[in-house]
Amino acid sequence: MIRPKHLKKGDLIGLIGASSPTPQDRIEYSIKAMEDLGLEVVLGESCRGYHGFLSGSDELRAKDINDMFEDKSIKGIFAIRGGYGASRLLDMLDYDMIKKNPKVFAGYSDVTALHSVFNERCKLITFHTPMASTEFYKGTDDYTMNYFKKNIFSDEPLGILKNPEGQEIKTLVEGKAKGKLVGGNLSLIVSSMGTPYELDTKGKILFLEDVDEYPYKIDRMLLQLKQCGKFEDAAGIILGAWTDCKANEGDNSLTLMEVFEELILPENKPTIYNLACGHCMPTMSLPLGAMVKINTKNNEILVL
Secondary structure (H helix, E strand, O other): OOOOOOOOOOOOOEEEEEOOOOOOHHHHHHHHHHOOOOOOOOEEEEHHHHHHOOOOOOOHHHHHHHHHHHOOOOEEEEEOOOOOOHHHHHHHHOHHHHHHHHOEEOOHHHHHHHHHHHHOOOOHHHHOOOOOOOOHHOOOOOOHHHHHHHHHOOOOOOOEOOOOOOOOOOOOOOOOEEEEEEEHHHHHHHHOOOOOOOOOOOOOEEEEEOOOOOOHHHHHHHHHHOOOOOHHHHOOOEEEEEEEOOOHHHHHHHHOHHHHHHHOOOOOOOEEEOOOOOOOOOOOOOOOOOOEEEOOOEEEEEEE
């Protein structure tokens, strides 16, 4: 795997809209948030684009990504927000060129589709991080910012991951495992099944999180991964935040823990849950594609 050169103050970064349109009143605040980190910003045309539920046409959004990877002056590329639409770009990206121009690539949620292909096809470590017009535009907490900076502005391994104070990392299935960290948003990973971009979990540590999904939908998606052999292939599993993934009051429903116990526990893969990463605040940032060890004896996740 290729770990891109870390950013430093004064570096030029590109903001791209790979998914849903960005609220226009957040754009200047998003730029300022990046400038407050000491970075200079070039704004992709896609950040101001509109095409229905997309931030511009597929061609425009793919061109922004390709152009920014090819531009030697740009040292990092940040998705300005998530939503929907990144998967539509996968046939339009120049993976050979991107592999030859490794640089920091960051975002999460819908951006999972891009993380997966860059990890697999370009052998590029990418960064599961908050985004400019989703979190950073309005300011963020020290925990979230510190983990972001550790990933983006340093080449040092993260070491042992620690949740915010008062949030306990827990074990679902005991054991030890080691492998490359892959995954991200559950719904995006499931949508890749059966496509040329299907997530490969063989011998890897699979990280999953999601937001605003009913427990039965989480069950359905996990069942699909299970039936596709993705849990069986994985060395271990990390479950992050499941924000607002709950049934309506009065509905008959399994709890999320019951879903995990019925679908994941029988796979007997070392599994840690309640990691503060995903659609939550505070949230940590993670290097996808990096080597990770998990040891449930201490509920420990170690980024090598």
